Amino acid sequence: xxxxxxxxxxxxxxxxxxxxxxxxxAPAPSELVVYxxxxxxxxxxxxxxxxxxxxxxxxxxxxxxxxxxQRLAAEGKxxxxxxxxxxxxxxxxxxxxxxxxxPIESAxxxxxxxxxxRDPQNRWFGLTVRARTIVYSTDRVKPEDLDSYESLTDPKxxxxxxxxxxxxxxxxxxVAMLIAQHGEETTEKIxxxxxxxxxAPVFANDTSLMQAIVAGxxxxxxxxxxxxxxxxxxxxxxxxxxxxxxxxxxxxxxxISGAGVTTNAPRAEQAQKFLExxxxxxxxxxxxxxxxxxxxxPAAQPAEQVAAWGEFKPSPLxxxxxxxxxPAAVRLMDRAGYL
Ligand code: FE
Numbered sequence: 592x593x594x595x596x597x598x599x600x601x602x603x604x605x606x607x608x609x610x611x612x613x614x615x616x617a618p619a620p621s622e623l624v625v626y627x628x629x630x631x632x633x634x635x636x637x638x639x640x641x642x643x644x645x646x647x648x649x650x651x652x653x654x655x656x657x658x659x660x661q662r663l664a665a666e667g668k669x670x671x672x673x674x675x676x677x678x679x680x681x682x683x684x685x686x687x688x689x690x691x692x693x694p695i696e697s698a699x700x701x702x703x704x705x706x707x708x709r710d711p712q713n714r715w716f717g718l719t720v721r722a723r724t725i726v727y728s729t730d731r732v733k734p735e736d737l738d739s740y741e742s743l744t745d746p747k748x749x750x751x752x753x754x755x756x757x758x759x760x761x762x763x764x765x766v767a768m769l770i771a772q773h774g775e776e777t778t779e780k781i782x783x784x785x786x787x788x789x790x791a792p793v794f795a796n797d798t799s800l801m802q803a804i805v806a807g808x809x810x811x812x813x814x815x816x817x818x819x820x821x822x823x824x825x826x827x828x829x830x831x832x833x834x835x836x837x838x839x840x841x842x843x844x845x846x847i848s849g850a851g852v853t854t855n856a857p858r859a860e861q862a863q864k865f866l867e868x869x870x871x872x873x874x875x876x877x878x879x880x881x882x883x884x885x886x887x888x889p890a891a892q893p894a895e896q897v898a899a900w901g902e903f904k905p906s907p908l909x910x911x912x913x914x915x916x917x918p919a920a921v922r923l924m925d926r927a928g929y930l
Pocket of ligand 1: 815
């Protein structure tokens with residue numbers, strides 16, 4: 592053995608080991624890579640169904656939306672990701688603004704997903720819908736006492752309203768959509784009216800807010816429908832009901848979970864196929880059913896429990912406005928003393 596042979600052979604072995612390690616980490620060329628801000632338990636079942644039906648394997652990487660979007664931006668052309676899935680139209684709007692989602696032309700998506708639930712520039716598409724509406728105590732409130740978001744500013748609700756923190760993106764989107772509907776001046780009056788009626792400091796999440804209503808700390812609140820659905824599923828006799836806000840006006844505020852094909856997607860065509868499949872009625876019902884949401888496609892049925900909450904008129908405003916107006920909403924809530 593020459594003096595040079597051993598290091599040469601060693602480096603060959605090391606390179607081979609390194610390459611196989613890379614191969615183990617990197618997705619197979621045909622494997623779709625999805626960055627998901629939705630919990631694995633809420634998407635895994637539907638992803639597995641797609642793999643069963645089509646043979647398309649999917650690698651799922653989950654994290655919070657902000658780090659996933661930052662990661663997409665930082666990875667740039669080297670990103671392995673094909674699809675971004677997250678909740679909140681404002682978050683999807685922000686991702687599109689950062690340039691990490693690409694516009695796609697799809698007659699299937701255009702047909703299946705209503706126009707107000709997708710990006711006007713086709714960079715993201717709503718897949719499931721959640722309403723953010725009024726919840727009330729069936730022990731202490733009659734539904735005929737309720738009306739719009741604005742009606743919760745009435746002095747009759749003094750010391751009876753519970754709200755989640757304004758730091759929640761859900762409330763930022765709700766207030767952004769109220770600005771889109773009423774303008775800043777009226778919206779600020781509404782938010783100030785809510786703050787004046789608070790029964791307790793703001794809550795960290797919708798579930799603890801509803802538990803406070805059950806406990807008698809307050810009588811009414813504003814929550815996302817699926818959080819109510821989870822409590823109702825665990826306790827069908829829970830003394831709470833949903834009330835569809837603003838049915839005599841612009842309609843109840845809705846938000847989405849949705850997805851977009853990434854700008855640098857190595858498998859953009861497969862990613863678009865998967866997105867189109869997710870917009871079909873069968874997949875829509877399954878996806879919405881995972882977390883008691885409404886399907887985005889009007890052709891799909893919601894779960895029985897969700898359907899039992901009754902039909903309602905949703906706001907027809909494009910959910911992209913939530914993104915455009917979120918900074919103004921955050922400033923407004925700050926001015927109004929909504930913590
Ligand atoms: Fe949520």
